Amino acid sequence: MQGFQESTMAxxxxxxxxRLSDALGASGLLDILRQMMLIRRFEERCAQSYQQAxxxxxxxxxxxxxxxxxxxxxxxxxxxxxxxxxRDHGHALARGMHPNYAMAELFGKVTGCSKGKGGSxxxxxxxxxxxxxxxxxxxxxxxxxxxxxxxxxxxEDKVCAxxxxxxxxxxxxFHESMNMAAIWNxxxxxxxxxxxxxxxxxxxxxxxxADDLSVKAAAYGMKFARCDGMDVLATYDCFKALADxxxxxxxxxxxxxxxxxxxxxxxx
Ligand SMILES: Cc1ncc(C[n+]2csc(CCOP(=O)(O)OP(=O)(O)O)c2C)c(N)n1
Ligand SMILES: [Mg+2]
Numbered sequence: 001m002q003g004f005q006e007s008t009m010a011x012x013x014x015x016x017x018x019r020l021s022d023a024l025g026a027s028g029l030l031d032i033l034r035q036m037m038l039i040r041r042f043e044e045r046c047a048q049s050y051q052q053a054x055x056x057x058x059x060x061x062x063x064x065x066x067x068x069x070x071x072x073x074x075x076x077x078x079x080x081x082x083x084x085x086x087r088d089h090g091h092a093l094a095r096g097m098h099p100n101y102a103m104a105e106l107f108g109k110v111t112g113c114s115k116g117k118g119g120s121x122x123x124x125x126x127x128x129x130x131x132x133x134x135x136x137x138x139x140x141x142x143x144x145x146x147x148x149x150x151x152x153x154x155x156e157d158k159v160c161a162x163x164x165x166x167x168x169x170x171x172x173x174f175h176e177s178m179n180m181a182a183i184w185n186x187x188x189x190x191x192x193x194x195x196x197x198x199x200x201x202x203x204x205x206x207x208x209x210a211d212d213l214s215v216k217a218a219a220y221g222m223k224f225a226r227c228d229g230m231d232v233l234a235t236y237d238c239f240k241a242l243a244d245x246x247x248x249x250x251x252x253x254x255x256x257x258x259x260x261x262x263x264x265x266x267x268x
Contacts, residue, residue: 020075020240021233028074032232035070039090042099046089046106050268055106058135059120062090064263068163068193069094071235072258076161076243081147083131083140084163086121087193087262091163095128137198138164138171141190145177148188148253159243160188167198169207169216181253182220187246189239190222190255193229199266217255229260 024032043061050059062069069090073082084091092102097113105112106120114124114133122133131147134140144162151158168174169192181188192213196203204210217224223245227238235258242254 019233020237024074024236032070032074032236035074035094036066036232038099039066039070039093042089042093042102045103047264047268049103049106055120055268056108057119057121058086059106059268060087060266061262061264061268062087065193065195065229065260066090067232067235068191068229068258068260071229071232072161072191072239074232075236075239075241076159079129080158080243081129081131081151081160082163083144083147083160084133085137085140085165085168086133086135087165088121088123088133092123092125092128092130092133095125095130097123097125097128097130101125138168138173140164141168141171141174141177142180144188144190145180145186148181148186149184151187152184157247158187159246160186161191161239161243162188163191163193165198166192166194166196166203166207167201168192169213178216178220178222178255182222185252188253189242189246190253192255192257193260194257195260195262197262197266213255213257220255223251223254224257225254226257226259229258 039062043063047061049055073094082091089102101113105114105116105118105123108116110116114122121135124130124132141162141164144160148160198206209215214224225238225242228234245251
């Protein structure tokens, strides 16, 4: 795993004593730890309840990848829209969704975040600017572009984070979305949660240039960053810098290769 690297950064964070996360202070760091622990415990209880047949349907655990959602979302503002794929429990919890509201959804209850009709793959919370929870691989990318276009159209200073798995890199919708975000200079960060596998297929077997995803960003003239998704503070540093950079008009949309790993199987 590598630390935060950015193609256009003059000074790498490793050489620079001061990191953005230094400003989080003790309470900020504790919040991050609490969120990491909450997600891990939530997912463990989720696995247990699934095995007890209390939860039905598809269910993909986030265990191992907590640093990506927690670090990146901490680097964003609370009103920045986020959208992701079906492995979505961690993003919702990191955005502040109450775990009861999330668990009720898994149990198919009307008190759940999607009124019990969405289940594990379709967590939504509009009040927290969490726009799902999408089951079609890559399907959230054009929707993320729509969220970013809305920001630009309304003249807001928000930044959309659109998460995707490495398996979505080869979907047409992803490339159309990257292209449109680039030509319209939209305030969006495409976040690849690169856990190395699409179901059981290793990334190198299904994706060209798997060991250097910067070429995917370069194809669209987009800003690129790579971060160690297993290091929550490195992830925070990466996203805080990118979101601040987009907000300040220093650069346009960005594409991040977050290197991570899931410790459990693809799904329950
Ligand atoms: C368009 C489409 N094709 C196939 C599937 C079946 N499918 C579900 S998850 C998945 C693998 C995706 O892997 P990745 O994007 O790396 O996400 P991860 O599960 O690793 O988080 C596939 C092929 C799907 N949901 N949508
Ligand atoms: Mg994957």
